[in-house]
Amino acid sequence: MSKVLDIHGSKPNEEGVTEVGHEPTTADRLYVPAIAAGLKTTIRHFFKNLIGKEKYTQTIQYPDQKVEYPERFRGMHRLVPREDGTSRCVACYMCQTACPARCIHIVAGESEDPSIEKYPVVFEIDELRCVVCGLCVEACPCDAIRMDTGYHPKPVYSREDADFGKADLLKNFGRHETEGSRRTARPPATAAGTGRVDRSSGDGGAGGATGGY
Amino acid sequence: MVKVNIDGRDLEVEAGTRLIKAAIDAGIDIPHYCWHPRLSVAANCRMCLVEVEKAPKLLPSCEIPVRDGMVVRTASPRVLEARQAVMEFMLLNHPIDCPICDQAGECKLQDYYMAHDRTGSRFAGLKVAKKKAQPLGSTVMLDEERCINCTRCVRFMDEIAHRPLLGQFDRGDRAVIGVFPGRPLEDPYSLNVVDICPVGALTSRDFRFKVRAWFLKSADSVCPGCARGCNMRVDHYENEIQRLVPRDNDAVNQGWMCDEGRFTYREIHDPKTQITTPHVRMASGEYSPISWEAARQKVAEMLAPFVGETDGSLGLALSAQQTTEGITAFVELAEQLLQVDAYAILGRAEGEGDDLLRVADKNPNRAGAELVLEAYSIFDEGPDLLRRGLEEKRVRALIMVGGDYSAGDSADVSAWTAALAESKVICFASNWTESARAASLVLPLASYAEQDGTFVNAQGRMQRIHRALKPLGGRKTALEAATFTAEALGAGARWRIRDFGAAFGELKKRTGLLRGVEPLKIGPSGVSLEADVADGVQGPDADEDALGQMSSSKRPPSHPTGSSSAPSHA
Numbered sequence: 062m063s064k065v066l067d068i069h070g071s072k073p074n075e076e077g078v079t080e081v082g083h084e085p086t087t088a089d090r091l092y093v094p095a096i097a098a099g100l101k102t103t104i105r106h107f108f109k110n111l112i113g114k115e116k117y118t119q120t121i122q123y124p125d126q127k128v129e130y131p132e133r134f135r136g137m138h139r140l141v142p143r144e145d146g147t148s149r150c151v152a153c154y155m156c157q158t159a160c161p162a163r164c165i166h167i168v169a170g171e172s173e174d175p176s177i178e179k180y181p182v183v184f185e186i187d188e189l190r191c192v193v194c195g196l197c198v199e200a201c202p203c204d205a206i207r208m209d210t211g212y213h214p215k216p217v218y219s220r221e222d223a224d225f226g227k228a229d230l231l232k233n234f235g236r237h238e239t240e241g242s243r244r245t246a247r248p249p250a251t252a253a254g255t256g257r258v259d260r261s262s263g264d265g266g267a268g269g270a271t272g273g274y
Numbered sequence: 275m276v277k278v279n280i281d282g283r284d285l286e287v288e289a290g291t292r293l294i295k296a297a298i299d300a301g302i303d304i305p306h307y308c309w310h311p312r313l314s315v316a317a318n319c320r321m322c323l324v325e326v327e328k329a330p331k332l333l334p335s336c337e338i339p340v341r342d343g344m345v346v347r348t349a350s351p352r353v354l355e356a357r358q359a360v361m362e363f364m365l366l367n368h369p370i371d372c373p374i375c376d377q378a379g380e381c382k383l384q385d386y387y388m389a390h391d392r393t394g395s396r397f398a399g400l401k402v403a404k405k406k407a408q409p410l411g412s413t414v415m416l417d418e419e420r421c422i423n424c425t426r427c428v429r430f431m432d433e434i435a436h437r438p439l440l441g442q443f444d445r446g447d448r449a450v451i452g453v454f455p456g457r458p459l460e461d462p463y464s465l466n467v468v469d470i471c472p473v474g475a476l477t478s479r480d481f482r483f484k485v486r487a488w489f490l491k492s493a494d495s496v497c498p499g500c501a502r503g504c505n506m507r508v509d510h511y512e513n514e515i516q517r518l519v520p521r522d523n524d525a526v527n528q529g530w531m532c533d534e535g536r537f538t539y540r541e542i543h544d545p546k547t548q549i550t551t552p553h554v555r556m557a558s559g560e561y562s563p564i565s566w567e568a569a570r571q572k573v574a575e576m577l578a579p580f581v582g583e584t585d586g587s588l589g590l591a592l593s594a595q596q597t598t599e600g601i602t603a604f605v606e607l608a609e610q611l612l613q614v615d616a617y618a619i620l621g622r623a624e625g626e627g628d629d630l631l632r633v634a635d636k637n638p639n640r641a642g643a644e645l646v647l648e649a650y651s652i653f654d655e656g657p658d659l660l661r662r663g664l665e666e667k668r669v670r671a672l673i674m675v676g677g678d679y680s681a682g683d684s685a686d687v688s689a690w691t692a693a694l695a696e697s698k699v700i701c702f703a704s705n706w707t708e709s710a711r712a713a714s715l716v717l718p719l720a721s722y723a724e725q726d727g728t729f730v731n732a733q734g735r736m737q738r739i740h741r742a743l744k745p746l747g748g749r750k751t752a753l754e755a756a757t758f759t760a761e762a763l764g765a766g767a768r769w770r771i772r773d774f775g776a777a778f779g780e781l782k783k784r785t786g787l788l789r790g791v792e793p794l795k796i797g798p799s800g801v802s803l804e805a806d807v808a809d810g811v812q813g814p815d816a817d818e819d820a821l822g823q824m825s826s827s828k829r830p831p832s833h834p835t836g837s838s839s840a841p842s843h844a
Contacts (some may be wrong), residue, residue, distance in 0.1 A: 152483070153378075154375060155373065158486065158488065178406065179483055203373065
């Protein structure tokens with residue numbers, strides 16, 4: 062807790078709440094000293110920027126100038142494809158479960174491929190609701206969803222257009238990815254659904270799937 | 275009675291009780307897979323090993339009967355080490371496909387791994403690959419890799435369903451559960467094997483991939499499928515029922531439920547037949563949706579000739595699918611505001627019954643409806659007499675609460691709908707039944723899942739149903755429907771039966787059977803109106819939860835048919 066201004070010396074009431082208040086001083090009532098204190102900072106910055114060696118200015122001339130985003134910047138989501146171009150997602154709903162904004166909507170279905178079993182018929186992310194926390198990426202056991210695109214969701218004219226579906230999300234690229242490198246992307250650590258997991262291949266792939274088995 | 279000491283607690287239990295049962299009854303948890311309180315003992319999972327003093331090895335507590343002076347430790351270092359070893363062994367060949375497994379979230383492998391193992395696998399070889407997603411029949415899906423071969427399902431089919439369709443084949447790490455070629459798992463009770471499967475090996479094909487278990491919200495309810503009144507849990511998500519699963523109640527359904535009952539939720543959400551807005555029949559015979567306000571005027575207009583002193587030609591047909599309180603409200607409405615001459619309890623057609631749970635009477639609350647009419651000293655005309663009344667124009671207008679009708683044969687049903695079409699009929703119904711399709715005014719009525727109330731089953735046991743869903747569309751609960759009708763008749767503030775408690779109170783005033791029953795205190799296993807209540811006793815289990823009820827039972831796991839006979843309404 063931050064410092065409590067207990068001017069009145071109040072005691073906690075029976076609910077344990079201490080009533081505090083701030084009695085304005087004469088200086089407070091005059092306003093001028095507070096304005097002067099604020100101006101002091103402004104004037105200091107002005108002269109530092111004018112004649113000082115180290116500038117305080119933080120202004121960027123966007124869009125001519127752009128800030129380089131850090132390596133782990135969380136941009137728009139993308140679905141990572143398998144080698145055949147379909148999504149790696151097995152519709153386990155971990156991202157939907159982890160999502161604090163409830164922006165992910167999945168409908169699972171039975172895959173025709175018996176080695177996959179379960180796949181998302183619908184996978185939608187409402188980018189307007191998304192709070193860009195990245196918990197979906199952390200929750201995914203198959204590395205099927207990432208936020209490494211490096212760009213923001215494009216502005217849209219209607220709320221419906223901000224619901225990005227499976228096809229849209231599969232089209233997105235990682236910022237360091239090219240069309241060539243993408244096709245040879247590392248296959249999912251565990252092909253969940255095949256059940257033929259070779260643990261000797263290391264990397265705890267299966268463990269990654271379920272958090273420790 | 276013998277004295278045993280489990281984990282330092284001195285317990286007195288009946289001789290012959292299995293150690294695990296004695297411990298669980300005393301609130302001491304012993305992890306287990308293959309043991310089930312209602313099945314025979316297999317002792318093959320080894321998860322329930324405990325340390326017994328003077329025994330050289332750890333003993334499986336599910337198999338060992340208690341003996342006088344036994345000293346048992348369920349959490350000693352030796353036991354914990356053994357449990358961890360058993361868990362490691364169980365998970366040796368497990369595919370760990372929890373992300374696509376429907377059992378995830380309610381899986382004993384997950385729970386016990388977290389509680390008793392929490393280490394990585396030391397297995398360096400290739401896992402044994404087995405068949406995945408194998409349908410055993412139309413209702414159950416088998417995943418051989420997830421199976422731990424506890425044989426609960428095999429024992430259920432042998433001992434409870436009495437149809438040994440499942441078997442265990444092959445040996446060692448190749449052992450699998452399966453069916454015989456050409457003999458799929460088709461049984462009225464097949465989905466119980468899904469409930470008792472402690473892992474994700476047997477899953478429901480109906481529930482497959484629908485929703486993850488942790489998203490589900492639940493409400494305790496009673497199956498509307500037949501007069502048995504099996505206790506069940508309504509699991510729902512986003513105002514839609516996802517599945518119905520049984521709750522334990524030793525007095526009614528033990529822990530089982532039939533497949534027919536589990537699928538009763540489908541009609542609630544069937545877009546083709548559900549009614550969610552008022553409809554009026556036009557001259558062409560088509561139904562057109564109208565507003566509730568227009569419906570109110572229509573009701574007032576139709577019922578105006580039957581208010582006060584009239585020659586009397588109005589009938590009230592009450593469906594045995596409705597709650598006791600809903601029926602009470604409509605009977606009160608008829609007594610207070612209308613001149614009703616013919617009352618009848620209708621219901622759905624009889625179906626199949628058997629000696630396990632299913633009863634031929636497919637209505638959950640026939641006994642409740644009869645109880646209400648008896649309390650008001652009203653003669654129940656029954657479907658046939660009411661039909662004849664309509665045909666002979668003795669009854670010229672009818673209020674139907676629930677659109678159900680059943681009679682001897684299909685010719686009767688067509689005669690009934692023809693008679694309905696000739697008369698002025700207000701039908702409150704959830705779905706477009708044959709009766710609803712013949713009514714002049716159709717008003718949407720909430721199903722059992724959308725309202726609170728009580729059902730009285732064929733054994734005379736009153737059980738609570740709890741609201742699981744918000745009423746779909748513009749549906750009104752039976753109580754709201756009675757209130758709506760009363761207001762349409764201009765009763766306004768005079769109409770007092772607006773909630774569950776008020777309706778129950780009215781009924782309680784008129785019948786001694788409900789003496790001492792508090793509607794909100796009816797426990798999860800219900801109250802028997804004949805036994806408990808006659809003595810003014812609520813029943814010992816009134817405030818216990820279903821699990822407590824299960825474990826406090828002194829009856830050993832036995833075949834349910836032995837304990838309860840098929841009721842007489844069939």
